[in-house]
Amino acid sequence: MPTTPDQKLWARTRQAVHAEVARTAMSLFLERGFEATTIDDIAAAAGISRRSFFRYFGTKEDIVLGDLAARGELIRKELEARPATEDAWTALLNALRHTPRPGQDDATTLQISKMLYGTPSLRARSLEKHLQWQALLTPEIRRRLGVAPDDEHDLRADAIVACVLTCLDVAGEAWTRSDGSQSLEDLVLTAVAAVRGSAADA
Structure with missing residues (x-):
């Protein structure tokens, strides 16, 4: 079944958010240390909820x-x-x-x-x-x-x-x-x- 334009847009949006959250998290890890950085810290810095974080990353x-x-x-x-x-x-x-x-x-x-x-x-x-x-x-x-x-x-x-x-x-x-x-x-x-x-x- 062909991918619709809306599905393609959603996929691009998801990839962009995934990449942004990853960049934000890595910046925090390198600044504060991996173990000292919590998931809540990452979510707050990325402007998403904790629940949203787990839509993109398991851990x-x-x-x-x-x-x-x-x-x-x-x-x-x-x-x-x-x-x-x-x-x-x-x-x-x-x-x-x-x-x-x-x-x-x-x-x-x-x-x-x-x-x-x-x-x-x-x-x-x-x-x-x-x-x-x-x-x-x-x-x-x-x-x-x-x-x-x-x-x-x-x-x-x-x-x-x-x-x-x-x-x-x-x-x-x-x-x-x-x-x-x-x-x-x-x-x-x-x-x-x-x-x-x-x-x-x-």
């Missing part, structure tokens, strides 16, 4: 991490587009490297990263989102390895995706500790090389 954590789900889809598409000549590890790393990042300056990214790694509830939600990424990315890695989709005993694809995502998380934490002075990409590659080297030595 405060979703404001910070909500776009991770969408980013996972972008990474999946990039992974599927990688050349067939790339092995599973290389294709996955290149997909992560070439997927566009949020349009934030380095200083803001570092602030958000410090908030993420310093807040247990955000950390837990971040790991939960990475599990969603794993579900999205594993089928393509299985295909590249020649593993049948219904083969429950071949764990190589699951292990590779889990390792790379863990390396990404470890590298992100190290990048944050260094105040962004190190290259995040180099840290990810170093972490992955350590895992692969350990596996080869075993």
Whole structure:
């Protein structure tokens, strides 16, 4: 059934309000701290009711991490587009490297990263989102390895995706500790090389 002009207008309005509430909340988080900012604070600053807030976000954590789900889809598409000549590890790393990042300056990214790694509830939600990424990315890695989709005993694809995502998380934490002075990409590659080297030595 075709979308009507009124439905399109409503969707654009909803997206605009969603983005405005997110911007307002992030500003408060960076100014006051994530845990010190309440949902009521966000609603008041955004000029909406508490009830309206929950029409756009399920939790405060979703404001910070909500776009991770969408980013996972972008990474999946990039992974599927990688050349067939790339092995599973290389294709996955290149997909992560070439997927566009949020349009934030380095200083803001570092602030958000410090908030993420310093807040247990955000950390837990971040790991939960990475599990969603794993579900999205594993089928393509299985295909590249020649593993049948219904083969429950071949764990190589699951292990590779889990390792790379863990390396990404470890590298992100190290990048944050260094105040962004190190290259995040180099840290990810170093972490992955350590895992692969350990596996080869075993």
